[in-house]
Amino acid sequence: MKRPRLMVLGLTVLLFLAACGGGNSATGAGGSSGSSGGKLSGTLTVFAASSLTEVFGTLGDTLKADNPGLKITFNFAGSPALATQLTQGAPADVFASANETQMKVVTDAGLQAGAPGIFAGNVLEIAVPKDNPGHVTGLADFAKPELTLAVCAPDVPCGAAAKKVFAAAGIQAKPDTEEEDVKAALTKVELGEVDAALVYATDVRAAGAGVTGIPFPEAGQAVTRYPICRLTAAPNPRAAQAFVDLVRSDAGQRALEAAGFRAPGS
Amino acid sequence: MRRGRSGVPVPLLIPASLGVAFLVLPLVGLLVRTPWSELGPQLAAPGVGEALRLSLICATSATLISLVLGVPLAWVLARSAGRGRSVLRALVTVPLVLPPVVGGVALFLVLGRRGLIGHWLFETTGITIPFTTAAVVLAETFVAMPFLVISVEGALRAADARFEDVAATLGADRWTTFRRVTLPLVSPGVAAGAVLCWARALGEFGATITFAGNFPGTTQTMPLAVYLALQRDPEAAIVLSLVLLVVSLATLLLLRDRWLGRAAA
Numbered sequence: 001m002k003r004p005r006l007m008v009l010g011l012t013v014l015l016f017l018a019a020c021g022g023g024n025s026a027t028g029a030g031g032s033s034g035s036s037g038g039k040l041s042g043t044l045t046v047f048a049a050s051s052l053t054e055v056f057g058t059l060g061d062t063l064k065a066d067n068p069g070l071k072i073t074f075n076f077a078g079s080p081a082l083a084t085q086l087t088q089g090a091p092a093d094v095f096a097s098a099n100e101t102q103m104k105v106v107t108d109a110g111l112q113a114g115a116p117g118i119f120a121g122n123v124l125e126i127a128v129p130k131d132n133p134g135h136v137t138g139l140a141d142f143a144k145p146e147l148t149l150a151v152c153a154p155d156v157p158c159g160a161a162a163k164k165v166f167a168a169a170g171i172q173a174k175p176d177t178e179e180e181d182v183k184a185a186l187t188k189v190e191l192g193e194v195d196a197a198l199v200y201a202t203d204v205r206a207a208g209a210g211v212t213g214i215p216f217p218e219a220g221q222a223v224t225r226y227p228i229c230r231l232t233a234a235p236n237p238r239a240a241q242a243f244v245d246l247v248r249s250d251a252g253q254r255a256l257e258a259a260g261f262r263a264p265g266s
Numbered sequence: 267m268r269r270g271r272s273g274v275p276v277p278l279l280i281p282a283s284l285g286v287a288f289l290v291l292p293l294v295g296l297l298v299r300t301p302w303s304e305l306g307p308q309l310a311a312p313g314v315g316e317a318l319r320l321s322l323i324c325a326t327s328a329t330l331i332s333l334v335l336g337v338p339l340a341w342v343l344a345r346s347a348g349r350g351r352s353v354l355r356a357l358v359t360v361p362l363v364l365p366p367v368v369g370g371v372a373l374f375l376v377l378g379r380r381g382l383i384g385h386w387l388f389e390t391t392g393i394t395i396p397f398t399t400a401a402v403v404l405a406e407t408f409v410a411m412p413f414l415v416i417s418v419e420g421a422l423r424a425a426d427a428r429f430e431d432v433a434a435t436l437g438a439d440r441w442t443t444f445r446r447v448t449l450p451l452v453s454p455g456v457a458a459g460a461v462l463c464w465a466r467a468l469g470e471f472g473a474t475i476t477f478a479g480n481f482p483g484t485t486q487t488m489p490l491a492v493y494l495a496l497q498r499d500p501e502a503a504i505v506l507s508l509v510l511l512v513v514s515l516a517t518l519l520l521l522r523d524r525w526l527g528r529a530a531a
Binding site: 177 | 482
């Protein structure tokens with residue numbers, strides 16, 4: 001009973017991918033991994049910044065649909081934690097960092113296979129609870145001591161970016177808490193416990209209906225660039241290359257854009 | 267007598283040694299990696315003293331609150347009968363199994379400015395608890411108090427109830443019996459529970475950073491400072507961890523001698 005159904009499903013997927021591949025072939029990237037040198041198999045381990053959770057999950061499903069024998073394990077965490085795990089010898093095939101600093105930690109340790117490439121950019125946005133209890137309208141509201149405000153700690157990437165935009169706008173920010181990562185800051189907005197938090201545009205997009213995003217012009221002063229690379233210790237180098245190619249393909253870039261990321265050049 | 271005691275049976279000795287190695291080796295790892303030459307500058311860095319002071323104050327406050335609320339609670343658990351008791355005990359130990367971050371979110375849902383009690387407090391008085399030092403103490407108490415309750419309950423159950431019966435026959439009421447007979451009887455258990463509770467509170471991270479946030483001087487305790495230092499400079503994080511370890515070990519050893527000296531001798 002089960003097998004014919006699986007085969008039908010497999011065929012559908014193959015046809016679908018063939019159709020996609022047809023449109024994609026001009027770029028030469030992505031999609032082609034399956035056809036050259038047979039299907040991928042084994043386990044692919046991807047260490048990626050938390051902000052990539054949704055997009056990479058989707059892209060992973062795409063790659064798995066193309067290669068039924070492939071198992072993909074994601075380790076989503078803050079980039080510094082991932083860089084520490086990698087320099088301490090964690091076995092992984094691909095590392096995608098939310099900033100160039102943490103990628104440098106990994107390349108300084110000589111763990112990269114090939115130069116890392118930038119595949120996306122991200123900017124900060126103000127996140128407020130849906131009913132906007134603090135009547136926040138722009139970055140200047142972060143100077144109001146009467147509001148309850150969250151930013152990221154200066155030690156983590158989103159906090160470093162926040163510092164930059166405040167400096168660019170000449171604002172003396174008065175936060176009540178410096179969060180350990182961007183998702184923690186967002187949680188406090190979702191719970192309505194802060195009037196506003198400074199998070200990435202992609203996080204606002206991922207949070208859904210409970211959170212409203214307010215873009216601000218100074219955000220362009222601190223564009224965070226996301227580099228990706230294969231790792232020398234990769235147990236599955238072929239799958240690693242296929243995943244990196246997929247992320248940088250047109251399909252990958254479309255998925256990133258849909259999640260609120262900027263194109264790497266901007 | 268003595269010779270008989272000093273020989274530890276081999277079936278106990280081997281796992282015990284493995285246990286010690288497992289618990290102590292990570293500490294050795296920290297010591298080996300400690301950048302001793304940077305110790306001075308790292309310790310003098312702004313915020314370290316403040317975070318340590320805040321940690322000690324908050325953990326001690328949390329322990330005091332836990333003693334005031336937890337010892338009576340342990341008595342109720344140990345001395346009352348009925349089916350309600352096992353349900354009550356299960357409920358009390360919930361913070362032990364709850365991931366601390368979830369505990370922090372749960373505290374928001376009750377004491378946050380939109381929480382069950384918190385919203386009422388906010389609307390009538392304008393007071394909000396999250397992101398204050400009080401929030402750190404509450405988060406630590408929530409996570410650490412069960413350790414004290416369980417220890418004290420165990421001590422109360424092990425204590426010989428006949429002492430209390432005798433006190434009653436001599437005319438002492440239940441409150442006097444508790445104060446003059448039961449409490450002195452279980453004081454080593456209370457002390458051990460308080461030490462556990464304090465240690466747990468001192469190392470508390472998840473509930474604290476969730477419910478109290480992280481701001482230097484107000485809510486940034488040592489574990490939070492260590493975590494954030496790890497994002498920037500792993501060596502600084504090691505130094506800070508070491509400070510926390512030394513201070514906590516020194517405190518525990520001193521207190522142990524003072525509180526448990528007679529009982530252990």
